Amino acid sequence: MDLFDFTPEEPKKHQPLAERMRPRNLDEFFGQKHLLGEGKVLRRAIETDRLTSMILQGPPSSGKTSLATIISQMTNAHFVRLNAVSLGMADLRNAVETAREDYKLYQKRTILFIDEIHALKSNVQMSLLPAVEDGTITLIGATTESVMHDIIPPLVSRCRVYTLTPLSDEEVKEIIATALTDPQRGLGEEDLSIDEDAMRYLVDVSNGDIRNALSALETAYYSLWDTKTITLEKVKEAYQLRLNNTSTTDFYNLTSALIKSMRGGQTDAAIYWLARLLYVGVDPLYIARRIVVHAVEDVGMANPHALQVAVAAKEAVQFIGMPEARLPLAEAVIYICESPKSNSAYKAINKAMDLVRNTKAYDVPADIRDGSKSYVNPIDHPNSRIAYLPPEVNGSSFYKPQNSGVEAKIYARYFGEKGTQ
Incomplete structure (x- = not known):
């Protein structure tokens, strides 16, 4: 049975708490005020049933599927839900042909919701273009990944991109409180309470992912025996792993943070971002390659030994693997952070390439x-x-040459001690 077959007035008791607590309308939707606040363009488009093709981009549990559910209940259009993970060209072609026939025979529009749209192969994404462009379908794509890296540009150009942000701590806290007191969809009939330190921990450890927060809350409730109070100990038992999952967007942001921290010589910050990348499972060899690039791009002639250290770290990563590979990576990051900086080699080759081009x-x-x-x-x-x-x-x-580190000697030869040519 499809998610959209469930009516919001009849929650199923066997459903997980996170599923039962999905918002039933825009007024119950938490977060995303920049998109769904009163008078905002997207909210008005939903309320007036005048949606245009769009892509909803955001982290897990930011409300993409819940918003699609609400749209399916508010629109007069035929609403079709597909999942890109199992979607083939034949299925997509059938959906588009059905949409074309529905409009031709009954003047009935079709909204096609494709979850995890980034999982579609580029040729399948290409097949959507004519139907989106001529209005045969109104496309709503949902993705946790980067629109710029995982969706083909022609499709992006035909859609509005709406970026959903993680829920704030206060919003997560409010949803948890609602789940504890709602007698119809939540745990209100159980007369439960939660200790303040348990609530703080649950909010913090969920990292804005309300689905996981509610799942942990439900597990903690099931573990209660002779009490109605959810304690910190029960929450920790239910939630043993801090979730720091990363999307494509997060991946590029984390990588950018590491590189820019090294460029700025901010050693503690660089080590922190390195740890974040390693914790979410980024290939350490990828990180090593980025360190090698930085060694020549931003340290360069100011300390030529940085390249040797970076390459040695890359070889060590290949040789020993994780988890020990974190050590040569950390050493290389620290060495580069503490090195003088020069991007003269980077500028020189780019200027020459421009002339050749x-x-x-x-x-x-x-x-x-x-x-x-x-x-x-x-x-x-x-x-x-x-x-x-x-x-x-x-x-x-x-x-x-730049007047930095070892390169200062070359600088003096070029420009003299006073820095003039």
């Missing part, structure tokens, strides 16, 4: 061609005049 492929000067008869070794003949660049780009300057 925007000019023709000039001939290699005769002096430095393979087998050249006019080439003179400059080590033996330091005053020899050799053409190293094509005459069309002669005089171009790419490398500008």
Whole structure:
């Protein structure tokens, strides 16, 4: 049976507490005031049944499926729910053809809700484009992943993207309190109470994921024997693992935080973000590669040894694996954080690449061609005049040393002790 077959007025007692406590209308919907507050565009579109194709992007348990449930109950359109994980091209084609026939014969619109839309292969996403563009279907896609990385750009451009944010601690606390007192859908008939420290822990450990918070609350309730009070001990027994799951968006944000902390020389912050990446199960070899890139991009000529340390850390990760691999990664991160910084090599190659990209492929000067008869070794003949660049780009300057670390010696040679050329 599909989720949308359940009527909000008739909660099923055998359902998990988190399912029973789903909001039944927009007034019961917690969070997302930036989207669903009074007068907001999305709320008005739902209330007036004038939805356009959209993608709901947000972390788990931020309300994407609950919002789709509410829309299914408020719209006059035919509402179809599909899950991308098990969705094939034939199923999608049938849904679109049915939508086309419904509108042709009965002038009935179709809203197609695709959960986990990021799981669709790119060619299947492409097949949606004509139906979305001509209005055959109004698409609502839900994803926990990055729209920019996991959804094809042509589909994104045809949809409004609404970003849902994690529930705040106060919102989680309010939902838990409601679940404890609601006699119809919650645990109100049991006359339960919860200690303040247990409530604080439950709110904190849920990390904004109300589904897991309610599941833990329900488990703690089932464990009660001769008391009606849910204690901190019971919550901890029910919730033994702090959930710090990461989506694609979180993954890129965490990686960005690590890189920028290293660039800023913020060692404690960098170690924290490294720990976060490792804790959620990011491939340590991926982290090692990012450290190698940073060693040359932002430390570079100021401390050339940083590249050696980073590469050694990468090889150590491959050699020993986790969990010990966290140690060479931490060492490399600390070394890079504490190193002087220079991005002169990064700027030099980018400037040269831009010139190559925007000019023709000039001939290699005769002096430095393979087998050249006019080439003179400059080590033996330091005053020899050799053409190293094509005459069309002669005089171009790419490398500008920075007055930092080891590179300060090169800087002085280029610009003199006072920093003037």
